[in-house]
Amino acid sequence: MTEIGLPSGVRACLFDLDGVLTPTALVHAAAWKEMFDDFLRQRDGDDFRPFDATADYDAYVDGRPRADGVRTFLASRDTQLPEGEEDDPPDAQTVHGLGNRKNELVLEKIRVEGVQAYPGSVRYVEAVRAAGLRTAVVSSSANCRDVLVSAGIEHLMEVRVDGTTIRERGLRGKPKPDTFLEAAQDLGVDPAQCAVFEDALVGMDAGRAGRFGYVVGVDRVGQAEELRKHGADTVVTDLAELIGVPA
Ligand SMILES: O=P(O)(O)OC[C@H]1O[C@@H](O)[C@H](O)[C@@H](O)[C@@H]1O
Numbered sequence: 587m588t589e590i591g592l593p594s595g596v597r598a599c600l601f602d603l604d605g606v607l608t609p610t611a612l613v614h615a616a617a618w619k620e621m622f623d624d625f626l627r628q629r630d631g632d633d634f635r636p637f638d639a640t641a642d643y644d645a646y647v648d649g650r651p652r653a654d655g656v657r658t659f660l661a662s663r664d665t666q667l668p669e670g671e672e673d674d675p676p677d678a679q680t681v682h683g684l685g686n687r688k689n690e691l692v693l694e695k696i697r698v699e700g701v702q703a704y705p706g707s708v709r710y711v712e713a714v715r716a717a718g719l720r721t722a723v724v725s726s727s728a729n730c731r732d733v734l735v736s737a738g739i740e741h742l743m744e745v746r747v748d749g750t751t752i753r754e755r756g757l758r759g760k761p762k763p764d765t766f767l768e769a770a771q772d773l774g775v776d777p778a779q780c781a782v783f784e785d786a787l788v789g790m791d792a793g794r795a796g797r798f799g800y801v802v803g804v805d806r807v808g809q810a811e812e813l814r815k816h817g818a819d820t821v822v823t824d825l826a827e828l829i830g831v832p833a
Contacts, residue, residue, distance in 0.1 A: 590710070590717050591820075591828030596799050598775040599714050600766050601743070602649070603725035605785035606804050606825075607707045608737050613699070614727075615643040617691035621684060622659060635663075640807060649786025651726045651752055651759035652685040692729065701736040706826030711742045713829050720744055722769040724782075726752065726759050745772040761788035763796030770798075783825065790816030802828070 588594055605611030622637035637643075637659070646662050647655035653669075660667060660681075670680025676687035715721060721743050723730060728749030734740040747769040751757065757764040770777045781800040782793035787809075793801035794817035802825075803810065803818030810821045822828060 588717070589829065590713050590719070591830075592781050593800055595779055596719065596781045597779040598720035598722065598770065598773050598781070599711075600722050600724045600769050600780050600782050600798070601707075601711070602782075602784045602786065602789050602804075603723050603730050603733060603748075604727060605648075605806055606704075606783050607711070607723065607739060608701050608703050608733055609806075610696070610701060610727075610733055611648065611785060611806065613692060613695050615639045615648075617688050617695060618643060618647050618655065618659075620691050621688040624687075625679075625684060626663075644787060644807070644809060644812075649726060649760045649784070649788040651749055652689065652728065653681050654726075654759050656681045656684045656688075689729075696729070696733070696736065701733050703737040703739045704824065706824040706831065708739060708742070709831065710825035710829060711739070715742065720773045720775060722747065722773055724765050724769045725749065726765070728753070745769050747772065760786065761791035761795065763792045763798075766792055766796050766798065770796075785813075787812055787816045790818055793817055 601607055604614055619637045619639045626634040646659040668680050670678055670682040672682050674680050674683040674686060676690050722745035723743040725748045730748035747765045752759055757768060766782055770780050777796050778799045780798050782798045783802045783804060784790055785804040785806055790803060790813055801817055801819050803813030803821040805813055805821050805823050813821050
């Protein structure tokens with residue numbers, strides 16, 4: 587292991603955004619809950635079974651592109667909606683309508699609360715760059731660039747593959763490995779020489795499916811065991827632990 591806590595053959599680090607570099611996984615989870623609870627209440631009345639911002643979020647929504655999150659959670663409740671169009675209004679009862687409603691809520695929360703990067707993640711990324719490794723951010727979020735800019739860390743990432751890239755290049759979202767593989771290719775580094783940093787279970791699956799050199803699970807919510815089951819080589823609660831700084 588090197589001084590940045592990675593096997594010596596690793597030449598590039600591929601970082602997920604929400605929950606790894608910034609605490610925005612919590613913002614997404616809250617927005618998903620607000621949107622789905624409104625939808626379920628309208629449909630089922632006050633006895634509706636609410637969206638669980640931990641269990642449902644982790645199992646069906648976390649790490650997936652927006653529309654996949656809508657479909658996967660609805661399927662878990664035996665529900666299917668028409669796809670609709672990408673620019674459907676936020677009150678449309680379609681997959682994209684619900685996704686757009688959730689996006690309005692996320693953007694409003696980010697506008698009001700702002701975004702700060704995890705200090706331990708910034709220290710770690712700086713250490714990685716000082717050690718001469720390449721860096722990319724690999725996120726399912728179409729808001730990735732705005733979040734990086736708000737958090738003041740855009741300059742730390744050489745390559746960005748995000749929700750917008752997924753749409754433009756026709757990639758499959760996590761748990762498929764496409765987005766991580768695309769970032770490795772953009773950096774010109776073999777996947778076997780890349781480390782993946784992820785907090786989502788589908789991100790672990792993507793890391794395993796892409797045969798990356800090393801997969802670091804980032805546990806912010808007490809799911810270390812699940813992260814290991816889904817293929818983490820190691821689990822930390824904060825990236826700074828990898829450079830010997832306790833969380
Ligand atoms: O809706 P966005 O910003 O495009 O993000 C899509 C997904 O991006 C992932 O990074 C988050 O873990 C999910 O919670 C989120 O739903």
